[in-house]
Amino acid sequence: MTETMANSHIITVVIPVYNREQLILNALNSIAIQNCSDVKVIVVDDRSTDSTIKNVNAWISSHPNIDVKLLTNNIKGVSGARNCGLKAVDTEYVMFFDSDDEMNPGFLKLLIDRLNMSKADLIGWNVNFTGNGKHKRIFKVTNIWRNHLVHGSLSTQRYVARLSLFKDAGCWNESLKAWIDFELGVRILLHNPKIERLQLDYRQTINVNFTKDSITGSGYYEEPEKWIESLDVVEELISKYVPEQIGWIQYRRAILASEFSRAELKEFAKQQLDRAMKYDGLPKHCVQSIFQLHKIFKRGTWLLAYCFSKKKL
Numbered sequence: 001m002t003e004t005m006a007n008s009h010i011i012t013v014v015i016p017v018y019n020r021e022q023l024i025l026n027a028l029n030s031i032a033i034q035n036c037s038d039v040k041v042i043v044v045d046d047r048s049t050d051s052t053i054k055n056v057n058a059w060i061s062s063h064p065n066i067d068v069k070l071l072t073n074n075i076k077g078v079s080g081a082r083n084c085g086l087k088a089v090d091t092e093y094v095m096f097f098d099s100d101d102e103m104n105p106g107f108l109k110l111l112i113d114r115l116n117m118s119k120a121d122l123i124g125w126n127v128n129f130t131g132n133g134k135h136k137r138i139f140k141v142t143n144i145w146r147n148h149l150v151h152g153s154l155s156t157q158r159y160v161a162r163l164s165l166f167k168d169a170g171c172w173n174e175s176l177k178a179w180i181d182f183e184l185g186v187r188i189l190l191h192n193p194k195i196e197r198l199q200l201d202y203r204q205t206i207n208v209n210f211t212k213d214s215i216t217g218s219g220y221y222e223e224p225e226k227w228i229e230s231l232d233v234v235e236e237l238i239s240k241y242v243p244e245q246i247g248w249i250q251y252r253r254a255i256l257a258s259e260f261s262r263a264e265l266k267e268f269a270k271q272q273l274d275r276a277m278k279y280d281g282l283p284k285h286c287v288q289s290i291f292q293l294h295k296i297f298k299r300g301t302w303l304l305a306y307c308f309s310k311k312k313l
Helices: 023-032 052-062 078-087 107-117 144-151 163-169 180-189 224-241 243-262 266-276 284-297 301-309
Strands: 011-017 039-045 067-072 093-096 122-124 127-130 159-162 195-197 206-209
Touching: 011 023, 011 078, 011 107, 023 039, 023 052, 039 052, 039 078, 052 067, 078 163, 093 163, 107 122, 144 180, 144 243, 144 301, 159 163, 163 180, 180 224, 224 243, 224 266, 243 266, 243 284, 243 301, 266 284, 284 301
Parallel strands: 011 039, 011 093, 039 067, 122 195, 127 206
Antiparallel strands: 093 159, 122 159
């Protein structure tokens, strides 16, 4: 999956933004201190009502040495904004970033050095999650299907990929409201890209900052249907193209059912737990155990799924 570009820049960072008049400046400042010339930035405003556009334009004017373009999204929503930015990309590689996240100093230089030596279609890295009890997330090339379906390895800020790969995968699904990067990651993996890992400590890469008004929301009690819809779309893809991975969809649905139960959405919880049991990728008692244990511990239950399914997955 190679694509020749006339532009001298090797990578474009696409950032959707909505009403983040200060946070977007922090994100841009973290890119500015990279001291890296082989990068372009596209900020896509999702019809902000605060001073976001004014502040970004002022920032662009005060940083003439950095190639930054500000666009306005014509299709409301984060996926529409990302696709708007994607259409304007003319570099070989693309990285999607969020307006409340920040790059650590020197990260882009190390990434671009690797891209210049690599023939990979996609390169991922460890990241640091802050807030909401989160912590570092590790990117692994081995068992990439399991690691993405369980841990979301191809989340927005955790990899860079060829522009051609994003286009081949079909870009961002504008009909979904949750787990958007999770669903896109599945479509990307279906194209069997050559994947490598950037060997950096998470403190050298990106701080993924969870905030109460994150783009897709973080509470399962908020519009529970949106989480179900995204998982249904992914389940359909897995069932059709890689049915040997269906046990991980059962696992994910059992976790979703458990989150619904914790949020006192009992009918949604029962519905999703029943659906998690309809396949034979995982034994029914394993699915039930995952559901119960996640409510108590909220971590480590994937090991239970792995023990019961490692002959198949």
